[in-house]
Amino acid sequence: MSYAFRPAQKSEAKPLNERWRPVLSSPLYEASSLGRIRRIGRPVPLRAHREPSGYLHVSLWQHGVGKSAWVHRLVCEAFHGPSTGTDAAHANGVKDDNREENLRWATRQENEHDKRGHCLDNSGSRNGRAKLDEARVAEIRGLARGLPRSSGGKRIKKGALSDVAAQH
Numbered sequence: 289m290s291y292a293f294r295p296a297q298k299s300e301a302k303p304l305n306e307r308w309r310p311v312l313s314s315p316l317y318e319a320s321s322l323g324r325i326r327r328i329g330r331p332v333p334l335r336a337h338r339e340p341s342g343y344l345h346v347s348l349w350q351h352g353v354g355k356s357a358w359v360h361r362l363v364c365e366a367f368h369g370p371s372t373g374t375d376a377a378h379a380n381g382v383k384d385d386n387r388e389e390n391l392r393w394a395t396r397q398e399n400e401h402d403k404r405g406h407c408l409d410n411s412g413s414r415n416g417r418a419k420l421d422e423a424r425v426a427e428i429r430g431l432a433r434g435l436p437r438s439s440g441g442k443r444i445k446k447g448a449l450s451d452v453a454a455q456h
Contacts, residue, residue, distance in 0.1 A: 307388075309366040314348050314357065319366035323386025325359060342383035364391040375399040 307321040310328070317334075319325050324333040325346050336344040336359050344359040360383075364376035367388040377394035378385060381402065394402070420428070 311362045311366050312370050313365060314350070314362070316350055317348055317362070319359075319363040321363075321367065321388040323359060323363050323388075323390075325362055338384065344384050344386065360386045360391055363388060364393060367391070368393055377402055 305321070306324075308318045308326070309321075311317045311319050311325070316328055317325055318328050320333070323344075325336070325348075326333040334346045336346050338344055345356050346359055346362075347354050348357050358376070360376045360378065361371065363386045365371060368391065371393060374393045374395055375398075376391055377399045379390050379392065379402075382390075
């Protein structure tokens with residue numbers, strides 16, 4: 289008697305409370321409240337790929353032509369209506385958390401403000417070209433408080449920081 293080897297079936301557990309809605313700009317696809325995308329009529333979600341920026345994208349196909357789309361924008365469109373030239377903003381700042389309740393449409397200014405609040409912006413010592421860290425800036429500002437104003441209305445003249453700059 290011979291037995292044929294049969295690999296175990298991969299069963300995908302259905303997450304609780306997952307709701308699916310059509311994506312308005314891509315009528316063959318729908319987005320879930322948990323941040324997954326699938327083709328309508330197919331039970332398996334598409335595989336999302338992570339970009340170096342941290343955001344997830346999927347490939348959408350229609351009539352043999354493929355296009356790449358950001359998952360957070362598709363989910364936001366499905367659950368919060370079409371975009372009006374705005375950003376799909378993540379409330380918690382986690383770029384791959386594409387749950388419906390974590391996304392909203394926001395202006396670019398609102399989204400940039402959120403990034404600063406989540407420390408995801410590229411300012412200060414987080415900038416790769418920064419010469420000083422926050423401690424050094426605080427030290428310089430402390431020294432500047434004791435200096436008189438110059439005739440140009442500035443607190444510090446160009447040569448006044450040479451001691452601090454030489455230490456850096």
